[in-house]
Amino acid sequence: MRDIEGLFSSRREVVLDTLKQARERGTLEWVRPLLEAFRDRPEEDIRAEIAGMLGALKISDAAAVLSDALDDPAFQEQQADIISFLWSCGFQMEDDLRLVVTCAVEGDFRCAVEALTWIEELEQVLDEQALLDALLAVRGAIEDTTNDDARLELFKSMLQALQRLERAQ
Structure with missing residues (x-):
């Protein structure tokens, strides 16, 4: 655990060695x-390197850690990034569907884009209730979103992707 602490060092070289x-x-x-x-971390190059690592995880148990962070208010500003990490790593688990959709409808444009990409990668959803909840949330977002909101088209595409999953059940 001591090595990990280097991620939070004020000394750049320590952070780079830790990475x-x-x-x-x-x-x-x-x-x-x-x-x-x-x-x-405020340094964009260090953040980019970390993002590259988080987007290429090969540890399947890491999916649960990413999902927990996605649901943690302390990571609200990073939700789009976390969804991106999930799909980049191939972590499309239907258990995360409600959470990803919630982030999309409550988040900004980028979060909606990442969520749509993640949803489009889902092959199936066996949990009918999770799928129904996601469909209802997206339909509600479509109804509540004004025509000048760029997210509206993303929500419509998201609805189509969810309906495809519903038909595949």
């Missing part, structure tokens, strides 16, 4: 601290 360690021998215990560093 190198994370790339070489990172385990599941690194995922949450990497998310926290991504959220808290």
